[in-house]
Amino acid sequence: MSEHLLTELTVFILAVFVGLEVISKVPTTLHTPLMSATNAIHGIVLVGAILVAGTATQTLGPVVGVLLVILASLNVFGGYTVTERMLQMFKPRATPGDAKK
């Protein structure tokens, strides 16, 4: 195994532990938003999509390239919008007819 791959594996494994630690603190009430929020986060693959489809070395051809960027952007923008919509519904007390705070 190359030293390079080993460094990347280290980053990966540490991030898994951080993930487990942080996620285990999320209450069950917020599990759907959590799922949606992490869903938006894996939209980070858009970074890869831009690099693969947009740089001079791109090999997928224009049609697949655009499709790739569309898929990844759908994931990012849809994911964050849905999460935001869910989260703004969670209210500590009933505030009938009054949307302040």
Added chain:
Amino acid sequence: MNALTALANPVDAAYLVTGICFIIGLRYLSHPRTARLGNRISALGMLIALVATLTQGIVAWWIVGAGIVVGAVIGIYSARAVKMTAMPQMVALFNGAGGGAAALVATGEFLRLLIESPTRPPTLPADQSITIVLSAIIGSLSFAGSIIAFLKLQELMTGRPVTYRGQQIVNAIVAVAVVGSAIAVVLNQNVETEFFIAFGGSLLLGVLFVLPIGGADMPVVISLLNAFTGLAAALTGFVLSNNVLIISGALVGASGTLLTLMMGKAMNRSITNVLFGAFGAVKAAGDEAAANGASSGNVRAASVDDVAMMLAYAKEVIIVPGYGMAVAQAQHSVRELADQLEKHGVTVKYAIHPVAGRMPGHMNVLLAEANVPYPALFDMEDINPQFARADVALIIGANDVTNPAARNVPSSPIYGMPILDVDKAQNVVVLKRSMNTGFAGIDNPLYEDPKTVMLFGDAKKSVDELAGAVKGL
């Protein structure tokens, strides 16, 4: 690139900031009060990463621009237009999009390495081909699986398990073909053909593996597919030597795995049983339902006025919502009924089973949409001791999660699953469309309990009528 040059490079520094934003964003999800801020911090991190990436020698601007604009418009529009009850399929769809993107990123890198390979026929170094093939396989598996999950949840195809003779064998053959071609790619045997066999095979496998999974097991599947896409994204990070992809993918993978295990635990079933057990379980359940079919003569049906009276003069009512509430879109009516009851001085609480609905926390989101304050929602462990003090347990569209057979009938397919102890309440009211058995046809002895009354009809209509009747008292 070593760690020092990575930090010295502004783009990598930006990616580091993105990783931190994601972690803080998830950390803030630990409380409903801070959750929105968390989501925004996470979105800010995403923006930073995108801007940084756009400085990286992009030449095909129209591809990138057109893709982002089209994806953003469709994504934002559909995310705004979708009904809250349709949230699980929306999340499944976005998840599939991410998985498909990861698979295509891997494919793009694969083709580039082939062209740049100095040897003919082209060969790839093993540490690159392993991560490329894995991310293509897992990404396309997640893509195809998510699409099937979407079709099932959207009811564009049946939500029941799709099974056929020899299913396990067919799945095993496809799985072996995928693994075999993947190994062939790593061993540099006929790389290009084998790569696309692995890619296509895992698309097929994604379809085949979600088909036999029924609607009630969807919380497990959606969590698992989420973990898969996370893992696929992390693997593209290995492929592109990009730490932000590795970190973000690992976070999502960890989250999805944790949720999958929690859902499995909530049903007291192993994940393997959920994924591969459909065939046997459904058959057994069907037989048992057929055997018990004649025994459902002892149920008591009640009128709206009877139930309204019972509820209005109770001290404490615990509402148990299930998928039936989501289907009937009755969450606003439920809130209205609870408001009327509270005017009569009744304490109203909600009992949420971890696997009620079609995704983790599904009921919580629906009730939040109807403005139910989240402190009124209780987890199974917290509410179960309270049923004995409750005057009425009002079950709206939930079935298996209230079935006492899980506690005391060892032959029941759901035996051992932790359930809500609704039968400990003084009275039980079940709102149900008909006496048809629920998913997987499991008989529910609760309905024959002497303290149970049934109110038949559409959940929304019944709850509306109840609210009206309580108001009139």
